[in-house]
Amino acid sequence: MILRIDRLLTELPPPSEPDVNGAAAVQELLGGKFGELSTFMNYSFQSFNFRNRQGARPFYDLVANIAAEEFAHVELVAATINTMLTGASPTEAVRVTSSPLAGLTGAQNLQHFLGGGQGSLVQDSMGKPWNGSYVFSSGDLVEDLTHNFFLETGARNGKLKVYEMVEHPAARALTGFLLVRGGVHQVAYARALENLTGANLMKLFPSPRIPTDLIPESKVHMDRGEHLKLYRFSPDDYRELAAVFNGPHPERPDEELVVVDEAPAGVPATDLPSQPAVFAPDYAPEEIAEIARKLRRAAGLSDEPSGVVANPTGSKKRSANGAAKAKPAARKPAGRTAR
Ligand code: MN3
Numbered sequence: 001m002i003l004r005i006d007r008l009l010t011e012l013p014p015p016s017e018p019d020v021n022g023a024a025a026v027q028e029l030l031g032g033k034f035g036e037l038s039t040f041m042n043y044s045f046q047s048f049n050f051r052n053r054q055g056a057r058p059f060y061d062l063v064a065n066i067a068a069e070e071f072a073h074v075e076l077v078a079a080t081i082n083t084m085l086t087g088a089s090p091t092e093a094v095r096v097t098s099s100p101l102a103g104l105t106g107a108q109n110l111q112h113f114l115g116g117g118q119g120s121l122v123q124d125s126m127g128k129p130w131n132g133s134y135v136f137s138s139g140d141l142v143e144d145l146t147h148n149f150f151l152e153t154g155a156r157n158g159k160l161k162v163y164e165m166v167e168h169p170a171a172r173a174l175t176g177f178l179l180v181r182g183g184v185h186q187v188a189y190a191r192a193l194e195n196l197t198g199a200n201l202m203k204l205f206p207s208p209r210i211p212t213d214l215i216p217e218s219k220v221h222m223d224r225g226e227h228l229k230l231y232r233f234s235p236d237d238y239r240e241l242a243a244v245f246n247g248p249h250p251e252r253p254d255e256e257l258v259v260v261d262e263a264p265a266g267v268p269a270t271d272l273p274s275q276p277a278v279f280a281p282d283y284a285p286e287e288i289a290e291i292a293r294k295l296r297r298a299a300g301l302s303d304e305p306s307g308v309v310a311n312p313t314g315s316k317k318r319s320a321n322g323a324a325k326a327k328p329a330a331r332k333p334a335g336r337t338a339r
Pocket of ligand 1: 036039070073178181182
């Protein structure tokens with residue numbers, strides 16, 4: 001099972017200028033063949049199907065544990081897409097008869113608006129749905145690990161291409177971070193195969209050749225050693241990671257791989273503003289907020305929401321970032337009859 005922590009793995013910039021076509025490109029990293037949903041589902045099903053896991057414990061632990069980080073990568077890509085779509089339609093109350101979505105017909109992926117609430121979709125950059133045939137789970141450990149090495153190789157290649165294509169700061173922060181973390185997983189699978197077969201894939205297939213330390217959005221994470229760390233995403237389990245993930249980094253012989261014996265602390269996500277024109281979360285979001293307040297009060301909870309976000313509003317400290325500013329402060333609510 002997976003325990004859930006309401007944090008993102010790394011900080012993303014708050015919404016700025018929306019970039020709907022950049023968001024469509026970032027979809028490749030979510031629902032593409034080599035996207036995060038593929039890494040998550042591949043390692044999840046390989047771990048679900050793993051036989052004689054006690055006999056092969058360090059390898060089982062490696063695959064099962066990396067699956068948990070991939071869940072958080074899917075979440076991070078979704079948060080990036082949602083950030084980039086924020087403000088593409090008005091964040092203020094709108095009259096539907098004023099055609100608030102009319103300016104969006106040129107968007108690469110109209111389903112961001114027509115099939116969803118300006119949010120991420122389980123699709124690639126061309127709108128093709130992710131599908132289960134992207135999962136390889138043969139049951140043969142060497143085959144599965146070899147597949148995983150190449151999956152991470154293709155995934156990093158895709159991240160670099162999106163970095164090259166999209167200049168939006170959220171997309172750059174995302175791809176810079178994922179290039180580093182994907183590199184760790186690539187090394188982890190290479191180390192596992194080296195231990196099992198003697199073949200050193202990092203030497204045999206040094207691909208993709210990505211100068212991560214020349215990418216500023218990657219370098220910030222490398223300066224903190226994130227290219228060397230494999231986190232253990234469980235309170236008590238998956239304790240044999242260090243039996244496989246150890247030794248010098250294959251591309252940086254002076255630096256040692258290390259298992260961090262806990263999950264990363266993470267950072268609170270930015271609470272993205274309502275988008276009333278696409279009914280997210282409603283065309284009159286303040287009515288839902290009022291219902292939530294009443295329910296909290298009736299349940300004996302605090303009047304203020306208990307969640308932690310990067311940009312708290314109300315009586316808590318108000319952040320100076322764009323997302324907070326985009327929140328309607330004192331606008332006239334569009335009543336239910338205003339439609
Ligand atoms: Mn990943």
